[in-house]
Amino acid sequence: SEQELQGELTDGFHLVIDALKLNGINTIYGVPGIPITDLGRMMQAAGIRVLSFRHEQNAGYAASIAGFLTKKPGICLTVSAPGFLNGLTALAHATTNCFPMILISGSSEREIVDLQQGDYEEMDQLAIAKPLCKAAFRVLHAADIGIGLARAIRAAVSGRPGGVYLDLPAKLFGQVMDAAAGAKSLVKVIDAAPAQIPAPSAVKRALDVLKSAKRPLIILGKGAAYAQADDDIRKFVEKSGVPFLQMSMAKGLLPDTHAQSAGAARSTVLKDADVVMLIGARLNWLLSHGKGKTWGDAPKKFIQIDIEPKEMDSNVEIVAPVVGDIGSCVSAFLEAMGGNWSPAPADWLSTVAKKRDENVAKMAPKLMSNASPMDYHGALGALRTIVKERPDAIFVNEGANTLDLARGVIDMYKPRKRLDVGTWGVMGIGMGYSIAAAIETGKPVLAVEGDSAFGFSGMEVETICRYKLPICIVIFNNDGIYRGTDVNSANSDPATTVFVKGSRYDKMMEAFGGVGVNATSPDELKRAVNEAMDSGKPTLINAVIDPAAGSESGRIGNLNPQSALKKK
Numbered sequence: 017s018e019q020e021l022q023g024e025l026t027d028g029f030h031l032v033i034d035a036l037k038l039n040g041i042n043t044i045y046g047v048p049g050i051p052i053t054d055l056g057r058m059m060q061a062a063g064i065r066v067l068s069f070r071h072e073q074n075a076g077y078a079a080s081i082a083g084f085l086t087k088k089p090g091i092c093l094t095v096s097a098p099g100f101l102n103g104l105t106a107l108a109h110a111t112t113n114c115f116p117m118i119l120i121s122g123s124s125e126r127e128i129v130d131l132q133q134g135d136y137e138e139m140d141q142l143a144i145a146k147p148l149c150k151a152a153f154r155v156l157h158a159a160d161i162g163i164g165l166a167r168a169i170r171a172a173v174s175g176r177p178g179g180v181y182l183d184l185p186a187k188l189f190g191q192v193m194d195a196a197a198g199a200k201s202l203v204k205v206i207d208a209a210p211a212q213i214p215a216p217s218a219v220k221r222a223l224d225v226l227k228s229a230k231r232p233l234i235i236l237g238k239g240a241a242y243a244q245a246d247d248d249i250r251k252f253v254e255k256s257g258v259p260f261l262q263m264s265m266a267k268g269l270l271p272d273t274h275a276q277s278a279g280a281a282r283s284t285v286l287k288d289a290d291v292v293m294l295i296g297a298r299l300n301w302l303l304s305h306g307k308g309k310t311w312g313d314a315p316k317k318f319i320q321i322d323i324e325p326k327e328m329d330s331n332v333e334i335v336a337p338v339v340g341d342i343g344s345c346v347s348a349f350l351e352a353m354g355g356n357w358s359p360a361p362a363d364w365l366s367t368v369a370k371k372r373d374e375n376v377a378k379m380a381p382k383l384m385s386n387a388s389p390m391d392y393h394g395a396l397g398a399l400r401t402i403v404k405e406r407p408d409a410i411f412v413n414e415g416a417n418t419l420d421l422a423r424g425v426i427d428m429y430k431p432r433k434r435l436d437v438g439t440w441g442v443m444g445i446g447m448g449y450s451i452a453a454a455i456e457t458g459k460p461v462l463a464v465e466g467d468s469a470f471g472f473s474g475m476e477v478e479t480i481c482r483y484k485l486p487i488c489i490v491i492f493n494n495d496g497i498y499r500g501t502d503v504n505s506a507n508s509d510p511a512t513t514v515f516v517k518g519s520r521y522d523k524m525m526e527a528f529g530g531v532g533v534n535a536t537s538p539d540e541l542k543r544a545v546n547e548a549m550d551s552g553k554p555t556l557i558n559a560v561i562d563p564a565a566g567s568e569s570g571r572i573g574n575l576n577p578q579s580a581l582k583k584k
């Protein structure tokens with residue numbers, strides 16, 4: 017009670033912990049060291065789950081995806097300068113992908129840093145973080161810790177979510193203050209992400225445009241998945257009768273096998289649609305900026321639903337902008353549609369379905385191949401069945417061919433089950449995402465990784481074994497980046513895209529007590545994955561893929577600049 021606290025003291029360490037707990041933050045991803053080692057220990061003692069990683073970037077990616085999965089800011093805790101910089105990539109990634117995250121870094125003596133006198137790990141971290149995140153704050157007085165964290169939480173989750181940096185100088189932790197005053201200084205953030213209700217006129221305008229369409233299309237982005245408005249989104253899509261495309265991390269919002277799914281008729285719907293409704297999807301490079309060859313010649317009208325007003329008209333004209341949070345917007349649509357909405361023209365839906373079924377049928381035989389060494393389709397055909405049978409498992413995916421082909425082949429059945437490289441197409445999210453997904457959801461994780469992609473975070477297999485997480489990693493080992501067949505004819509160095517041939521990544525897992533398997537055929541792969549998913553034991557399967565099977569940059573080879581002078 018307040019009376020008991022009279023005369024008692026608290027300090028920065030305890031106030032940080034109390035402020036986090038008061039706001040329901042009970043999991044931290046980080047790497048210990050000066051000046052936050054004791055903070056980590058004390059957090060753990062106070063009942064916070066502190067996941068200790070091998071590299072801050074992986075802890076940061078874990079925090080970012082924890083934010084996506086929970087709508088609460090994922091927290092990454094690092095030391096100063098180098099640790100901070102290691103975490104910063106993930107913070108920028110969170111901001112780009114609109115995931116709520118807070119990077120908390122210890123920092124060195126302000127007086128010395130500002131005079132540039134060469135302190136231990138000297139760096140003006142606040143200034144460096146600022147351009148890479150939504151907001152950045154520094155707390156200098158213990159009495160401001162409560163406000164500092166409240167501001168960080170609000171900035172991370174309200175409006176369009178993103179990354180926030182919170183700078184805590186070493187000196188802050190030891191600062192002592194009266195315990196009662198300290199307790200009073202803490203802030204429990206109320207309604208951290210207030211609903212943003214769309215204007216009724218905007219809702220009506222959007223529905224009028226949708227109603228006028230002959231060939232409408234709905235595109236669901238990961239913003240729609242983030243919203244956790246799954247039932248209303250499904251109701252809205254079904255009531256509209258409009259074919260839908262799901263961006264990579266939106267897959268499963270509605271099952272990929274849904275009658276209205278246009279996932280396997282992507283180029284057809286993008287070209288031929290006359291009205292396109294974007295829900296939590298941005299017209300960035302992944303959608304060819306809403307123009308050019310991908311979108312065909314026929315004129316198009318875009319309706320866009322996004323929480324960020326500045327998103328509108330970013331690439332092309334948006335004839336019906338609807339600004340608000342996705343949950344509020346979609347429920348407003350449902351209400352405004354009323355009881356007698358006539359669904360999209362049936363001939364368009366059947367044209368799309370026909371194209372989709374053709375593409376699915378074309379791919380089917382490739383997925384049956386039991387050839388050894390495996391090609392991508394043979395290996396993915398085996399995994400596709402496993403995911404179908406285990407729709408609650410989380411599917412993590414990175415690589416080039418390993419990513420692009422898995423996206424097409426592996427159907428998702430439930431929302432927020434597919435986690436991948438996101439807006440930047442970044443390699444290195446694999447183990448951080450897998451760890452956070454296991455921790456935050458308690459569900460088993462299947463991570464399908466290119467051998468290059470895995471290398472960016474591979475050391476975290478030790479972390480996975482240490483925490484005994486139910487993660488099964490499958491490495492599509494084709495001896496390199498895109499392919500394992502390049503040759504350098506200039507000298508004896510290997511080509512820049514190839515790795516040691518015949519590597520056995522499974523042995524890395526065995527080194528830490530996990531299960532390692534070398535799989536050379538789809539049957540072996542299937543058996544090993546099923547066993548891992550049943551046992552929940554940390555497992556790494558080295559899936560041997562034909563080094564010649566992949567293509568340059570997977571599905572995005574067109575983005576490589578070409579030299580006109582290149583020797584043939």
Ligand code: OXT
Pocket residue numbers: 264279280281282283284301302303375376377379414415416417418419420423424425437438440441442443444465466467468469470492494496497498499566569570571572
């Ligand atoms: O309609 P059409 O005919 O067009 O057909 C489409 C669908 O309709 C159809 N489809 C289907 N058919 C049948 N059945 C089903 N179920 C079905 N579903 C779909 O299939 C086609 C394709 O569909 P899709 O995929 O939806 O459409 P499309 O056209 O591909 O979509 C466009 C995009 C842009 C939306 C999509 O391609 C996309 O999301 N792409 C993301 C690409 C991406 O982000 N790639 C990662 C980056 S690549 C590169 O940068 C790499 N690096 C460099 C690097 C990076 N990234 N990061 C860092 C920190 N450092 C360096 C590196 C190092 S990749 C990489 C490593 C690669 O090596 P690995 O060993 O890891 O991997 P491997 O390649 O395996 O060796």
Ligand code: MG
Pocket residue numbers: 466467468492493494495496497498499
């Ligand atoms: Mg590879």
